Structures are given as structure tokens and as C-alpha cells.
Amino acid sequence: MSNPSGDGLEIRILGPLTLMRGDASATPTAPKPRSVLALLLLQANQTVPVTALIQELWGHEPPASALTTLQTYVLHLRKLFGAALSVATSVVAKSVLVTVPGGYAFLGATDDFDLHRYQQLAAEGRQALAAGQNAAAAELLLKAQYLWRGPALSDVRAGPLLQPQIKRLEESRLTTIEQGIEAQLRLGRHQEVLSDLAGMMAEHRLHENLHAQFMVALHRSGRRQEALRVFQQLRHTMTEELGLEPSKRLHLLQQAILADDPVLEVAPRTDGLVQLLDQLGVR
Numbered sequence: 001m002s003n004p005s006g007d008g009l010e011i012r013i014l015g016p017l018t019l020m021r022g023d024a025s026a027t028p029t030a031p032k033p034r035s036v037l038a039l040l041l042l043q044a045n046q047t048v049p050v051t052a053l054i055q056e057l058w059g060h061e062p063p064a065s066a067l068t069t070l071q072t073y074v075l076h077l078r079k080l081f082g083a084a085l086s087v088a089t090s091v092v093a094k095s096v097l098v099t100v101p102g103g104y105a106f107l108g109a110t111d112d113f114d115l116h117r118y119q120q121l122a123a124e125g126r127q128a129l130a131a132g133q134n135a136a137a138a139e140l141l142l143k144a145q146y147l148w149r150g151p152a153l154s155d156v157r158a159g160p161l162l163q164p165q166i167k168r169l170e171e172s173r174l175t176t177i178e179q180g181i182e183a184q185l186r187l188g189r190h191q192e193v194l195s196d197l198a199g200m201m202a203e204h205r206l207h208e209n210l211h212a213q214f215m216v217a218l219h220r221s222g223r224r225q226e227a228l229r230v231f232q233q234l235r236h237t238m239t240e241e242l243g244l245e246p247s248k249r250l251h252l253l254q255q256a257i258l259a260d261d262p263v264l265e266v267a268p269r270t271d272g273l274v275q276l277l278d279q280l281g282v283r
Contacts, residue, residue, distance in 0.1 A: 009084065011113040013041055014169075015149025017156050019084070026084035031157045032057050033073045038156045040097070040106040042165050044113065049103040056159040074104060115169075118147045122176045129179055134186040141180035148173060174204070181213050188266040190220040201230075205237055208246060212253055219257050219264055227257050 009026055012018040017034055019026040028034050039056055040048055054066045063069075075089070078097050082089040085096075098105050111117060125140035152169040156162065177200070184193045197214040204210050211234045218227035231246070231254045238244050245251075256264055 008112045009081070011041060011115075012149065013038065013153050014114045014118060014147050014173075015152070016154050019081075021084045024084040026080045028077060028080060030076075032069075033076055034156050035159060035162065036070070036073050037077055037106075038153050038158075038162055039165075040104060041113070041115070042162070044106045044116070047100050047103045047105050051103075052161055053103070056161045059160065074099075114147045118144050121147070122172065125176070125183075126179060129183055134183045138180060138183035138187060138189075141176055141183060144176050145173070145180060174207075178209055178213070181210075185213065185216060185220075186266075188220075190217040190266075193217050194221060206234075206242070208234070208250055212250060215253055215257060216264060220266065224257055224260070228254065231257075 008021070010018075010020045017027060017038060019037075028037060035056055036053055039053060050067065050070065053070055054062045057070070058066055074097065078089045078092045081092045081096050085092070093099065096107060098107055121140050121144035125137050125144060128134075128137035128140060152166050152173075153162070158166055177196075181193050181197065184190075193213070194217050197210060197217060200207075200210055201214065211230055215227040215230050218224070218230065231250060234250070235246050238246055255261075
């Protein structure tokens, strides 16, 4: 993030909320200022209306003093940023955390902001995967994953506006992990992804695509019986908890493993191979 002092704030929200410049912290400790900052960062370079900030902090029944209290929180944040950046609070108000018609905006967060870097890497990784550039996709998607240090904003008290935004981030993270595993499987790195997939099964007990990827990785590693047990465990969990069978895609994958179908092995991409693997949902 550019600023008058020439150095920027290192901003981290993919995990605990952290703003640092060198050894100087600009992270507020009180819960409500942290929530204000989190909402501003999630919509960096955009206007966050005062009404949205008040709703996040107090819901639909804010106190009469809500606006004044919010202004106090914003001033507190500006003082923190000013101290960390070694500039006056008035400078921060003009170039970092600015007042705009109807609200506030946090300006200038770019490569020093882990969310922006993650979104850039994930988008480039998806494009590479779609183009069949599997090695590049695997590298980009892994770099995107490594930016995460735990659940997003894990130490922030999330209200009605923060909660859905954090949920979307976590869903994006899971998609990025899936796509990274797909790229690895395309490259024949099935043994490398086994431990990651095994760890995710407990957390995502009903996630069909992760189970499909795990089944393929186990099958390619010579562990067919374990691959089939993964299917049976998923089927048991789904029928017990949801009253549903796994999808047709999972049943087709089970049948392919039972038949030791060579299409499940790593092989050069051909039209027939791609068509069948697309049907199974794994490549």
C-alpha cells in the first residue's frame, strides 16, 4: 500500500487480522474497531456506507450514539495507521482511510494485501487450468493456498455483513484447493496429494468432489480397496444424514475403479479420455 512515507502496511486477513509496518502494528485490539477495519478491508478501494458499518456493529437496533461512536472508531484507526506509518493522522485521513460521501473507504491496498494477492494468483491458476497448462496451474494455485494462515479473520467478531463475506472467502479457498489438487492429479502427482486429501475428509465429510479426487489418487497409488472404502463411507454418511445417494458421477467412478478401467490412469489427453473423465468429474 503506497503512502507518503514511502513504505506500506502489510495487511493480512486470510487468518488472524494483522496490519504491520516492519515491527510496528496498526492492528486494533478492541472488538468493534476490528470489525470496522475488517469490513473496510474486505471492500478495499470501495465506499463502505456508514449505514452498513452501523448495521455490522449493532444490527438493526443501533444506539442513539452509534454515529458518534463509529466516528470515534474511525479516528482510532487513523491514529493507529498514522503511528505505524510515521505520518500525521490528517495525512491518513486524506490518503489511507478516507471519508467519502455516505461512508468511508480504505485506499491503496494492493500487493501488500494478502487477499488481493490471493485473488490474483487464484484467477491466474484457474485460467491456466482451463487452458491445460497444468504445471503452471499447480504452481499458481499452491501459491494462492499458502497465503492462508487459517480461517479468514478468525479473530474478528463477525456480524450480519461480515459473516457472508467471510463464508464466500472460505468457499473460494476450498475451490482453490480442489483446483490445485486437480492440477496435481493431471500431472500424475497422486501420491503427493494423498495426505492433504486424507486430512480434508474429516472436515468435509459430504463433499463429493474431494472424495472423488481422493478415490482417484488412492486408485492410482495401488490402493483400490481403500478407494472403494472411501466411496462406501461417503455413501453411508449421505444416506444416514441426508437420505441421499451419492451422485451418478460418484457411482460411475466407483464402477470404473471396480473394473480397473485404464481411463483412470494418468495418460496423454485425448478426446475420448477427456470426455470420460469429464463425465466422472476428475482429470
